[in-house]
Amino acid sequence: MRLLLEIRKELLFSLAIYLLLKVFFINDIFSEYIEQVILYTIIIVVASLGLNIIYGFTGQFSLGHAGFYGLGAYFSAYLTKTFSIESGLLFIFIILLSGAFSAFIAYLIGIPILKFRDDFLAIATLGLGILIRNILDNSDRFIETLGGSRGFVGINSLSGLEIVFFVSLFFILISKNIIYSKYGLFWRTIRDDETASSSIGINTTNIKLLAFVYGCFLAGSAGAMYAHLYTFLHPSNFDFLKSVDFLVIVIVGGMGSISGTIIAGFLWVFIIEGLRILLPPDILELRWVIIPVILIIIMMWKPYGLMIKKKVI
Amino acid sequence: METLSYILQQLINGIQLGAVYALIALGYTMVYGILRMINFAHGDVFMLGAFFGYYLITKLSLPVYLVFLLAMIGTALTAFTIEKIAYRPLRKKSAPNISLLITAVGVSLFIEYFFSLKILFSPDYIAFPRPFEVESYDLKFFVITNIHILIFIATFLSLIGLYFLIYKTRQGKAMRALALDAEMAKLVGIDTERIISFTFMLGGALAGLGGILYAIAYPQINVFMGVMPGIKSFIAAVLGGIGIIHGAVLGGFIIGISEVFVSAFLSSTLRDGFIFLILFIFLLLRPNGLFGKRIEKV
Numbered sequence: 001m002r003l004l005l006e007i008r009k010e011l012l013f014s015l016a017i018y019l020l021l022k023v024f025f026i027n028d029i030f031s032e033y034i035e036q037v038i039l040y041t042i043i044i045v046v047a048s049l050g051l052n053i054i055y056g057f058t059g060q061f062s063l064g065h066a067g068f069y070g071l072g073a074y075f076s077a078y079l080t081k082t083f084s085i086e087s088g089l090l091f092i093f094i095i096l097l098s099g100a101f102s103a104f105i106a107y108l109i110g111i112p113i114l115k116f117r118d119d120f121l122a123i124a125t126l127g128l129g130i131l132i133r134n135i136l137d138n139s140d141r142f143i144e145t146l147g148g149s150r151g152f153v154g155i156n157s158l159s160g161l162e163i164v165f166f167v168s169l170f171f172i173l174i175s176k177n178i179i180y181s182k183y184g185l186f187w188r189t190i191r192d193d194e195t196a197s198s199s200i201g202i203n204t205t206n207i208k209l210l211a212f213v214y215g216c217f218l219a220g221s222a223g224a225m226y227a228h229l230y231t232f233l234h235p236s237n238f239d240f241l242k243s244v245d246f247l248v249i250v251i252v253g254g255m256g257s258i259s260g261t262i263i264a265g266f267l268w269v270f271i272i273e274g275l276r277i278l279l280p281p282d283i284l285e286l287r288w289v290i291i292p293v294i295l296i297i298i299m300m301w302k303p304y305g306l307m308i309k310k311k312v313i
Numbered sequence: 314m315e316t317l318s319y320i321l322q323q324l325i326n327g328i329q330l331g332a333v334y335a336l337i338a339l340g341y342t343m344v345y346g347i348l349r350m351i352n353f354a355h356g357d358v359f360m361l362g363a364f365f366g367y368y369l370i371t372k373l374s375l376p377v378y379l380v381f382l383l384a385m386i387g388t389a390l391t392a393f394t395i396e397k398i399a400y401r402p403l404r405k406k407s408a409p410n411i412s413l414l415i416t417a418v419g420v421s422l423f424i425e426y427f428f429s430l431k432i433l434f435s436p437d438y439i440a441f442p443r444p445f446e447v448e449s450y451d452l453k454f455f456v457i458t459n460i461h462i463l464i465f466i467a468t469f470l471s472l473i474g475l476y477f478l479i480y481k482t483r484q485g486k487a488m489r490a491l492a493l494d495a496e497m498a499k500l501v502g503i504d505t506e507r508i509i510s511f512t513f514m515l516g517g518a519l520a521g522l523g524g525i526l527y528a529i530a531y532p533q534i535n536v537f538m539g540v541m542p543g544i545k546s547f548i549a550a551v552l553g554g555i556g557i558i559h560g561a562v563l564g565g566f567i568i569g570i571s572e573v574f575v576s577a578f579l580s581s582t583l584r585d586g587f588i589f590l591i592l593f594i595f596l597l598l599r600p601n602g603l604f605g606k607r608i609e610k611v
Contacts, residue, residue, distance in 0.1 A: 061411050063418075112597050118410045119351045123547060124596060127589035130544070134586035244418065251415070285436075288426035295419035296399055303408030 007173055014169050018161075025161055036229060037273050039164045043225045045265035046168045048249040049175055049258065050218030055247075056255030057179065058211035059191030060114060061122045064129030065219055065246045070136055070238030071105055072098040072220025073227040074146060077155045080228065081145055084156075091158045095167055095224040102220025103213045110212040114205070129243055136235035152233035159229040167225065171218055176258055178214070187211050188256065241288075248295060322455040323577045324570065329461050329530060331569025332468040336523035337546035338553070338561035339475065340392075340516025346492040346556035347512050350410060353417035354395055356543015357424040358517050362388045362524025363441065363534045364434055370442055377444045381467075384525055385518040392517025393510055395420055401506070421543075429536040441532040464526050471519060472562060478515070479558065488512060492556060541585060545572070548592045554602025563603065567591075 004011070021038065024030055030038070051065045076098035085091060113124050140148030147153060178184055186207045189197040198204045227233055245268070253264030275287055337359050344352045365384035369375050375383070399420050403413055429436040449458040479485035487508050490498040499505050527542065528534050549568040553560025568588060575584040595602070 061414070112593065115600070116596065119349075119414060120551075120596065120600075122411075122414055123351065123544075123551070124593065126544065127548070127592055131586045131589045134583065138580075138582050241422075244422065247415070247418075285426065285430060288422060289430070292419040292421075292423035292426070296416050296423070299408070299412045299416045299419070300402050300406075303403060303406055303412040 007176070010173065010176075014165075018165050021161060021165070035161075037269060039159060039161065039229055040226070041266050041269040042164050042168045043159075043222045043229065044245075044249070044269055045262050046171050046225075047219045047222035048246045048253070048261050048265050049172065050215035050222070051246045052215075052250045052253070052255065052258070052261050053175065053179075053187070053211055053218070054215035056250050056257070056261075057184065057191060058187040058208060059194075060208055060212060061118060062125040062212075062215075063122050063240070063243050063247070064125035064127075064132070065215075066238045066240070066242035067129040067132035068102040068106060068216040068219040069223040069226070069242065069246075070132060070233075070235070072102045072223030073233055073238070074136060074139070074152065074223075075101045075220070076224030077152055077227040077233055078143065078145060080156050080158065081154070086156055086158070088158065088160070088163055091228065092163060092167060095163075095221050098224035099217040099221030102223070103217035106213045106216030107209065110209045114208045114212060126240070126243075129238075129240060133235050133239050136238065139235075147233075149235060151235075152227075153231075155227055155231040155233065157228060157231050159225045164225050164229070167221070171221065172258065172262070175214075175218070179258070183207065183210060191256070244291075244295075248291065251295070251298060318454045319577075323573050325455055325457060325461060327570030327573035328566060329464050329569070330573055331566035332464050333523045333527045333530070333565075334542065334546045334549050334569045335562040335565025336468060336471065336519045336526070337542060338549040338565045339558065340520045341547050342550040342553070342555055342558065342561040343488070343512050343516050345550065347488065347495075347509060348400075348404075348413075350400070350413045351417060351547065352395075352400075352513075352516070353414065353543075354399075354420040354424060355392075355516065355520055356539035356541075356546070357421050358388050358392050358395075358539070359520040359524040359527070359542060359546075360534075360536060360539030361391055361424070361428075362521030363528035363538065364428070364524075364536075365521065366525035366528055367439065367441055367534060370444055380444060381522065381525060385521045388521025388524065389514040389518040392513040392520070396510060396513040421540075425536050425540070434536050436536060438533050438535045441528040441534050443529055443532060460530050464530060467522060467526060471522060475515075475519070475558065484508070484511060545588055548588060551592065552595055552602055554605030557602070557604045560602055560604040 025035055047065070047069050050068075051062060054060050054062050054065070076094050079085065079094050079097065080091065085094060109128060113121065113128070116124055136146070137149045139146035140150065145152070179187070186197065186202050189200075189202060190204055190207060194204055197207075223238075249261060249264045249268050252268070253260030253262070272287065279286070337355065340355050340358070341352060344350065344355070362384050365387040366380055369380045369383055399416050400413060403416055428434045443460075445459070447458055447460060449456050479488060487498070487503045488511070490501070490503055491505055491508050495505060498508075523542075524539075527538075545568050546565060549564035550561045551564070552567055553562070553564030555561075568591070571591060572584050572588060575581075575587045579587070599605070
C-alpha cells in the first residue's frame with residue numbers, strides 16, 4: 001500500500017496518458033503505423049531501462065544488450081507459436097517467462113563475464129552479442145520454426161496497447177522501486193567506486209550480477225513484446241547497431257536517470273521514424289552518418305554523459 | 314594421405330589469414346599498450362586500405378609496390394586524423410575509458426556509413442582486381458600460390474621492420490617508455506603527443522597493408538568488410554596478451570588458423586561464434602593472454 005501511495009502521482013499521470021492513447025487508438029486518429037511506433041517506443045524504453053541499470057546505475061558497460069532482447073523475442077515467439085497462445089493473460093505470463101529466460105542466460109554468462117572491467121567487458125559483451133546473433137542466424141538447424149536467417153514468421157499479434165502499456169508501466173515502477181532500495185544504492189556505490197564498495201562489505205560480484213541479470217530480464221521482456229508487435233523476427237533486428245541504439249538512448253537520457261531514459265527513448269524513436277517519413281529513401285542512409293557524429297560530439301562535450309549531475313570518478 | 318594434404322592445405326590458408334590478422338592486431342596492441350584504449354575504428358582503417366588499393370589499381374593503374382606504399386600512407390594519415398580529431402580532445406579532458414570507447418565506436422560507425430554513401434564507395438560488394446596473375450605451385454602435399462607467398466613475405470618483412478623500429482631506434486624507445494609509464498615519459502622529456510600520433514600512423518599503415526593483402530587473397534571488398542576482421546584481430550591481440558608485440562602476432566595466427574579449420578571441418582557459419590568461444594575461454598583461464606605477466610588489480 002505504501003508503494004502505491006508513494007507513486008500515486010506517477011500512476012495518475014500514466015493513467016491519464018493511457019486514457020489519452022486509448023481515445024486516440026479507438027477513434028483511429030493515428031494511422032496503424034503510428035500506433036505501432038508508439039507501442040514500439042514504449043518497448044524500446046523498457047529495454048533501454050535495462051541497459052541503464054547495467055551501465056548507467058552499476059557502471060558495467062555492455063555492448064551486447066540487443067542479444068538479450070533478441071533471446072527474449074525468439075523465446076516468447078517460439079512459446080506462443082508452439083502452444084498457440086492467444087489470450088492476453090497467458091501472454092503476460094509468457095512475457096515474464098521470456099524475461100526470465102534472458103535473465104537466466106545472463107546469469108550463466110554473467111558469472112564469468114562480469115569479472116572484466118571497462119574495455120574488456122565491452123569486448124566480451126560485444127562478442128556475446130555477435131555470438132547470439134550467430135546462433136539466431138543458424139537457429140533453424142536446431143529448431144525449424146525459428147527460421148534462422150530467413151526470419152521467424154507467423155507470430156500472433158498479441159502486443160496490444162493495454163498489455164504493452166501496463167506491463168511496461170509495471171516494469172518501470174518496479175525498477176524505480178529497486179533503484180531506491182538498498183540494492184539500487186549498492187549499484188550506485190559500485191559504479192562510483194568498486195574497491196570502496198567491497199571494502200565496506202558489499203558483495204560486489206553478486207550485486208553486479210544482480211544488475212546484469214535484472215537488466216537482461218527487462219531486455220528479454222521487451223523483446224517478447226516486440227516479437228508480438230511486429231509479428232516477424234529476423235536476426236538482423238538484434239545486431240550490434242541495435243545495441244548502439246540502446247546505448248545512445250542511455251547516454252542521451254543520462255546514465256542513471258529513469259525519466260531521462262523514457263524521454264530519450266521517445267525522442268530517439270521519433271527522430272528515427274520521423275527521418276524515415278521526412279527524408280526521401282536515398283538520403284535515409286545519412287541517418288547512420290549523423291548518429292555517430294552526435295555520439296562523438298556528446299562524448300567530447302560531456303565525457304561523463306548528458307544530464308549527469310556529478311562527476312563519477 | 315588425402316586427408317593429410319587437405320589438412321596441410323587448410324593450414325597454409327589459415328596461416329595466410331592469420332598473417333593478415335596479425336598485421337591488424339599489431340595496431341590494436343600498440344595503441345592499447347600506450348593509451349589503454351581499444352581503438353574500435355581500427356578495423357575500418359583496414360577496410361580503407363583495401364579501398365585505397367582498389368582505387369589506386371583501377372583508376373591510376375600504378376605498379377604494385379606503389380599501390381602498397383600509397384595505400385599504406387593513406388591509411389596512416391587516416392589513423393592520424395582519427396586520433397587528432399576524435400581521441401585527442403577527449404584525452405585532453407582526461408575522460409574515462411568508456412567515453413573513449415564510445416567515441417571509437419562512433420568513429421567506426423561513422424566511417425562505415427559515411428563511405429557506404431552512394432556518392433562514395435557505395436554499400437555494394439565490389440570485385441577487387443588483382444594486380445598480378447595468380448600462379449599456383451603444386452608441392453605434392455599442398456598447393457601454394459604466389460598470393461600466399463606475397464602475404465608471407467610482406468608480413469615477415471613488416472614484422473622485422475617493426476621489431477627494428479621498436480627495439481633499435483630512439484622513436485621505439487620512446488614508445489616503450491610511454492607504454493611503461495606515461496607520466497614518467499613526459500617527465501623525462503618525451504613528446505608524448507607526437508609518439509601517440511606516430512603509433513597511430515604505424516598501426517594504420519600496418520592495417521592498410523593488411524587490407525590490401527586481404528583484398529588480394531579474398532578479392533571482394535565492401536565498406537563493412539573491416540568489422541569482423543577488426544574484432545577478430547582484437548581478440549588475437551587479447552589472446553597474445555594485449556600490449557605485447559609478439560603476442561599479437563602469435564594470436565593472429567592462432568585465430569586465423571582456427572577460423573579456417575572450423576570452417577573447413579565444422580561449419581562456415583559457426584566460425585565467428587567459435588572465435589568468441591575461444592575468447593571467453595581464454596579470458597577466463599588466462600585473462601592476461603599467452604605472454605601477459607602483469608596482473609592488473611585496481
